[in-house]
Amino acid sequence: MSAEPGLEAIYERYADLFDAEAFQATAPPGDGGADGEGIDLRAYLREFLAIGIEGHRTRALQDRYLEAESRAVARVDGETIPYRELPVRVRRAEGREHRAALEDARLGVVERTLNPILEDSIGIVHGVAEELLGTSYDRYCERLAGIDFEALQSEADRLLEKTRDVHEDLLDWFVRRHLPGVRREDLETHDLARLLYGEPYRDRFPGGELVDRLTGPVRAMGIDPTAEGRIEFDLEDRAAKTPRAFCASVRVPDEVKLVLRPYGGYDDYVTFLHELGHALHFGYVQADLPMEYRRLGDNGVTEGYAMTFDHLMHLAPFLRKVVGMGEVEEFLRFQAFRDLVMVRRYCAKLGYERSLHRKGPGPGRSDEYVERLSEATGARAPDRLWLEDVDPHFYCVRYLRAWMLAGAMHRELRERFDDDWFVNPAAGPFLLDLFGLGQALPADALARERLAVERLDFGPLLEMIRERI
Ligand SMILES: [Zn+2]
The missing domain is CATH 1.10.1370.30 (Neurolysin; domain 3)
Known part of the structure; x- marks a missing residue:
């Protein structure tokens, strides 16, 4: 299993899918509307493409984020702790002072390393909303979702x-x-x-x-x-496994994986x-x-x-x-x-x-x-x-x-x-x-x-x- 996120390469392989032209071609009749009416296959596809376009435009930032998240460590009370383990360590810490120190270390990584990437990403997706539907990001998400x-x-x-x-x-x-x-x-x-x-x-x-x-x-x-x-359970404890549980619907309904690190x-x-x-x-x-x-x-x-x-x-x-x-x-x-x-x-x-x-x-x-x-x-x-x-x-x-x-x-x-x-x-x-x-x-x-x-x-x-x- 690869340790690199590799999102950028995946998005590049399917670059044709994620452009404004494909998006415009899926405009549903009546443009979806925000009242749940007129939602049809094309509206679902259009929303998927919009999310894909956002993903494509932010692909390098997403890779940077995932890499930073998986590499970041914090030193707390003489111990070096991977960033991703900090939320669990915070929950487990009974002593308040130690808990506060763990939380402060986590927030330090967020502020120094992750927030700048997130701020750049927001700027990019706001631009996508403007380009695709000529409106603010919240209105664009609202219209796409119906x-x-x-x-x-x-x-x-x-x-x-x-x-x-x-x-x-x-x-x-x-x-x-x-x-x-x-x-x-x-x-x-x-x-x-x-x-x-x-x-x-x-x-x-x-x-x-x-x-x-x-x-x-x-x-x-x-x-x-x-x-x-069709459903496979993966509860194995691997070092590189993300602590966040998820369900991967690889092919629906034929290949579904439930991943959890207990x-x-x-x-x-x-x-x-x-x-x-x-x-x-x-x-x-x-x-x-x-x-x-x-x-x-x-x-x-x-x-x-x-x-x-x-x-x-x-x-x-x-x-x-x-x-x-x-x-x-x-x-x-x-x-x-x-x-x-x-x-x-x-x-x-x-x-x-x-x-x-x-x-x-x-x-x-x-x-x-x-x-x-x-x-x-x-x-x-x-x-x-x-x-x-x-x-x-x-x-x-x-x-x-x-x-x-x-x-x-x-x-x-x-x-x-x-x-x-x-x-x-x-x-x-x-x-x-x-x-x-x-x-x-x-x-x-x-x-x-x-x-x-x-x-x-x-x-x-x-x-x-x-x-x-
Ligand atoms: Zn869920």
Whole structure:
């Protein structure tokens, strides 16, 4: 396996695909529109090409970024630590001073090495938006996706408003309980990361036989977790392997790889279940669908299935039957808290990222990042992350819609197949039928047509969170 990223070479091999001419040739009739209407094969293809053009123009920067990220090391308290290991080390550090030193070292690398590359990249993709659609980057992403960002922002703002008090109460409770010596008003992002690591619950998640244990329910639903060999699990511990888990859909549905580097505890469970949701979705897409429906379209859908699976960890019967946990109440409360922090964080990110792309990088943006993220999470966000904590091409939009979709999925699955739907053989065909569609329908249309949801919103998710606190 190669240690070089090599993106540049790949983009050069397919350079013909990634030019403005190919993009203009795929303009859908009526130009897509931002209301979800008129989305068709060409709109999906056009968005794919636009992302490809951005990738092509930034290919050298992407290689530089990946290389810098994999080579960077930091010296903390006499120890040399690879940059990529720092987030895990931060979460694991119990002593606050050492944790702060690890975080400072991580942010130092971000500021010195990564931010300059990211700032150049933003300039380039803003230029692509101007060239291809003659508009700002946020408007361009919105039009290509056919998703109304303004409406989503209103939903996100409503969630932030509606959950402010309950988030504050839970944060107080967990800080007092699990972060002795840290005052609520001094809370920093690295403290929150430590809190969400869930140290007190870690020994309740046995590390052995992770795949067998977590694919058990899938088999009980009558679904082959390998999709007749199309899905391959790679959980091997290799030194050069990225610590980030992912699902690679090499050819949909024929070749799907779930890659994870387990490091113990419940994170592995959540991550494996998330990637399993992706893998099953891609592995069971109908092979005869057009390529655009099999692998392009609204990634809020595949993220929604992934979150449907990782939210199994919010179900008491799952924790009892599959994880083998006895007392589940406090852990469920912790899960609700964790989910709430994450979804609030993404709500704030959407507002921040729209502002960043509309106004462009410059003075004031890092302050705005700190203000919005600190307010949403209750922990002071570091200004040095103002570029690194930005999702390429507004992927935060897909996650927010995925949260909504996963909430609706859980409600529907529970209504149809009871609380322990995840071991109900009747639930299997229902899920396989949805997976078969690929991403032919965007998340909102899917919820309307298949889950009897009038309008996709955070309602079912918040209901699920409230039940557990
Ligand atoms: Zn995902």
